[in-house]
Amino acid sequence: MRFDVVTLFPGMFAAVTDHGITRRARELGLWQLATWNPRDFTSDRHRTVDDRPFGGGPGMVLMAEPLAAAVEAAHTAQRTAGYANGRVVALSAGGRPLTDARVRAWAQEGGATVLVCGRYEGIDQRFLEACVDEEVSIGDFVLSGGEIAAMAVIDAVVRHLPGALKIESAADESFATGLLDAPHFTRPDVWRGCAVPSALLSGNHAQIERWRREQALARTARERPDLIAAARAGGLLDERDERFLRGIAQGAGGANPPAVLNPSSAAATTAAEAA
Ligand code: 9D3
Numbered sequence: 001m002r003f004d005v006v007t008l009f010p011g012m013f014a015a016v017t018d019h020g021i022t023r024r025a026r027e028l029g030l031w032q033l034a035t036w037n038p039r040d041f042t043s044d045r046h047r048t049v050d051d052r053p054f055g056g057g058p059g060m061v062l063m064a065e066p067l068a069a070a071v072e073a074a075h076t077a078q079r080t081a082g083y084a085n086g087r088v089v090a091l092s093a094g095g096r097p098l099t100d101a102r103v104r105a106w107a108q109e110g111g112a113t114v115l116v117c118g119r120y121e122g123i124d125q126r127f128l129e130a131c132v133d134e135e136v137s138i139g140d141f142v143l144s145g146g147e148i149a150a151m152a153v154i155d156a157v158v159r160h161l162p163g164a165l166k167i168e169s170a171a172d173e174s175f176a177t178g179l180l181d182a183p184h185f186t187r188p189d190v191w192r193g194c195a196v197p198s199a200l201l202s203g204n205h206a207q208i209e210r211w212r213r214e215q216a217l218a219r220t221a222r223e224r225p226d227l228i229a230a231a232r233a234g235g236l237l238d239e240r241d242e243r244f245l246r247g248i249a250q251g252a253g254g255a256n257p258p259a260v261l262n263p264s265s266a267a268a269t270t271a272a273e274a275a
Pocket of ligand 1: 091092093117118119120121122136137138139140141142143144145146147149
């Protein structure tokens with residue numbers, strides 16, 4: 001798999017090449033990165049990449065020609081590396097929101113992609129229409145440019161490449177269950193007076209799995225009720241889950257729902273009791 005990133009700030013991409021899972025996967029040859037700076041595809045003395053918007057308004061707009069020339073250079077490099085011309089995806093605040101399904105499909109397809117990072121107020125629309133296949137956003141909040149969004153795409157896609165993860169993380173399946181993860185605990189079993197929930201220390205696998213399921217249901221109902229509705233629609237909840245959810249709804253009348261997820265109250269164990 002290969003990403004060619006068109007960016008005014010190529011140095012930012014050290015975040016994905018030099019750290020963690022994405023670094024290791026790149027060292028294993030699972031993916032390649034090249035960056036293309038539109039400033040290197042200008043022809044004026046000042047290497048101008050932006051200009052004032054026609055019609056007026058605040059800020060500056062990225063000019064079409066340096067971006068188009070950078071994309072063409074990226075496509076040439078992709079062909080030289082044995083890939084077909086990759087899809088051109090612009091990271092822009094107005095794009096279609098990225099989803100888990102889209103990320104998985106991206107990893108499955110493999111191949112090459114050109115990621116174009118916006119900066120300033122935006123990108124000349126004629127470049128978007130002539131050269132870009134798809135505009136993608138990573139959520140409804142304002143970033144300063146497309147680079148961090150492009151790195152989020154790279155990170156999310158690369159971790160799905162076969163061999164990228166040392167262990168298939170249960171966290172990765174949180175979208176497969178349609179629910180948020182249950183909380184995690186490690187040593188010590190009592191930390192600053194807060195005990196680990198006793199179910200996790202029981203050694204009873206069925207009890208542990210049920211506890212985790214209920215924690216996931218409670219956390220999802222509280223933080224992401226939209227996901228509960230989707231899981232229900234997708235047939236991912238059984239009658240036992242539904243009974244548990246009804247139980248939460250009973251007790252949760254008010255602005256402050258009970259702290260089902262707070263391990264200190266759930267376990268109700270003090271340091272003195274544990275000792
Ligand atoms: C404050 C400027 N906004 C006017 C309402 C428009 C705007 C222009 C440029 C907003 C953001 C940006 C820069 N953002 C991106 O390039 C970007 C982005 C984002 O801001 N949020 C979520 N995903 C993405 S992908 C690229």
